[in-house]
Amino acid sequence: MKRIIICVVLLGMLGYAVFSFITDGENEARNQEEQQEFGLEVGKVAPDFELQTMKGEFVQLSDYRDEIVMLNFWATWCVPCQREMPDLEKLYQNTDIKILAVNLIETETKYDDILNFAEDNSLTFPILLDNGEQATDLYHILSVPTTYLIDEKGVIQYRAFGQIDYDTMLKEYKKVKGSS
Template sequence: MKKYVVYLMAAIIISGIAYTSYSAYQTKQDQQQMKAKQQAEGGLETGMKAPDLEIEQDGRMIHLSDLTDQLIVINFWATWCPPCQQEIPELNAFAKSTSIPVYGINVTTAERRLSDVKQFLKKTPITYSVLYDTKGQSEKTYQLVAMPATYIIDQTGTIVGKHVGPVTQEMLKEMVRKIGG
């Protein structure tokens, strides 16, 4: 009977060690996959503090941090970018169907001229706020490797959602739903 108890205890200890080792291995694998995903997509990731930007709104300079007193969506775009143009109706629809502010941040330094952006906006109806990164901060600060790039930022200024490439209204709604917004 004593041998049975000793073998049982040994089996329990070995199982515990195996489980702990596997759990540590799995955690390390998950971290490596996340790092690979970050490198592939580029840019900042969810859970990070959203860097502040000095951007132009209605002819005056403001700080992005001044807008984050509530959940917001920011979308980096350029007029010459076909996927950016493709998603504009989707962003319009999302902005119209929710109370979450959408800010389209035009990466103005990637444009030929600011007047090109103004001409584009005359032809293309955008119902959400358009801001201008005339100082060229967003590409470096947000580590943009592709446009469009969309971020959801919460009231604490933390990135809680991210998508590189064109978004749809449904994608944005699902992202917001997942974060409890």
């Protein structure tokens, strides 16, 4: 009878140790995810925001987890932005990247300027309107264009202050695509 009790106790202890090992691993992974640092530097999780598209839909940056995103802050009056937009459209057409072009609407003369610019340049990616400068403030945008390349986990992998060309966009996209 003693042997049976000892075996039951030992099996119980072994079962608890296995259970504890498994749940500790799951908890550690969950804690690491929760402790990811948010920030604007490469290697940090991009801060989330919700903005309205020109079509009236609301989107959040976090809606695009599991996809590579190029987040671009721009304005119609910005000459480097004007030069950069055709390259963004070309990248959007030639890859599976998601582009979110955040227009600094508070700096525009009128809404129609954005609409006309998008039509004149045949832009097909989503244009988000930063009413109230929510994303502009969150990302500390001081000049446009400003661009962030964000991986599938929401982590910033590249950022640029100023105009970037198609070759640079494609090169940085391929780096992120190749590492995932």
